[in-house]
Amino acid sequence: EVQLVETGGGLIQPGGSLRLSCAASGFTVSGNYMSWVRQAPGKGLEWVSVIYGGGNTYYADSVKGRFTISRDSSKNTLFLQMNSLRVEDTAVYYCAKWRGGIFDLWGQGTLVTVSS
Amino acid sequence: DIQMTQSPSTLSASVGDRVTITCRASQSISDWLAWYQQKPGKAPKLLIYKASSLESGVPSRFSGSGSGTEFTLTISSLQPDDFATYYCQQYNSFSRTFGQGTKVEIK
Numbered sequence: 139e140v141q142l143v144e145t146g147g148g149l150i151q152p153g154g155s156l157r158l159s160c161a162a163s164g165f166t167v168s169g170n171y172m173s174w175v176r177q178a179p180g181k182g183l184e185w186v187s188v189i190y191g192g193g194n195t196y197y198a199d200s201v202k203g204r205f206t207i208s209r210d211s212s213k214n215t216l217f218l219q220m221n222s223l224r225v226e227d228t229a230v231y232y233c234a235k236w237r238g239g240i241f242d243l244w245g246q247g248t249l250v251t252v253s254s
Numbered sequence: 255d256i257q258m259t260q261s262p263s264t265l266s267a268s269v270g271d272r273v274t275i276t277c278r279a280s281q282s283i284s285d286w287l288a289w290y291q292q293k294p295g296k297a298p299k300l301l302i303y304k305a306s307s308l309e310s311g312v313p314s315r316f317s318g319s320g321s322g323t324e325f326t327l328t329i330s331s332l333q334p335d336d337f338a339t340y341y342c343q344q345y346n347s348f349s350r351t352f353g354q355g356t357k358v359e360i361k
Contacts, residue, residue, distance in 0.1 A: 182341065182352055182353070182354045182355050183290075183298065183341055183343070183352040184352070185349065185350040185351070185352075196348065198349065199349075232297055232298075238303075238345070239286065239345030239350060240288040240300060240303050240343065240345055241288075241290075241298070241300065241343075242300050242303075242309070244297035244298055244299070245297060246296075246297055247297055
């Protein structure tokens with residue numbers, strides 16, 4: 139079955155760090171463009187980051203310099219390392235397969251709450 | 255960044271109604287537009303891409319149209335499973351942006 143499963147969310151204090159994981163099955167993470175999209179509580183969707191098949195990475199301005207997207211081909215897993223977290227980073231984080239700029243497969247999401 | 259504006263924000267409709275949602279881009283995006291459906295507590299689901307192409311497995315009652323700056327998503331006959339929030343997304347510019355969403359609720 140083709141699916142994505144995110145883990146790693148939780149409650150973290152402002153300024154802290156967290157690493158999200160997204161395990162893929164039914165296809166290879168390294169053979170596809172993969173992305174993270176987030177959704178603040180009760181709000182809309184915001185694209186966060188993408189990693190291309192060749193390894194190039196790109197970020198939204200709101201997270202540039204603080205978040206790092208990466209992957210592990212041996213584990214077929216996508217990661218999002220989040221540093222210097224802010225209250226406004228509180229959201230459900232989804233990993234998604236990127237197809238030509240659209241998101242055609244999504245995980246179930248993992249909630250990150252940044253609060254003191 | 256390209257701004258995407260959806261209208262209405264909320265729409266009340268009955269089963270069997272024809273429903274239309276509009277999405278406007280702050281600049282021309284050609285036909286690089288997608289539509290998603292999201293139910294409470296669930297991930298978004300891709301419905302339409304390239305403004306009018308139906309994603310595999312999506313019922314044919316969903317259709318999309320438009321180009322440039324104005325786009326529409328139409329549900330020809332609303333079904334109970336269609337009550338959800340719908341988002342448009344542009345992919346003309348690198349920084350992909352979404353509309354604020356349109357909630358379709360039961361009248």
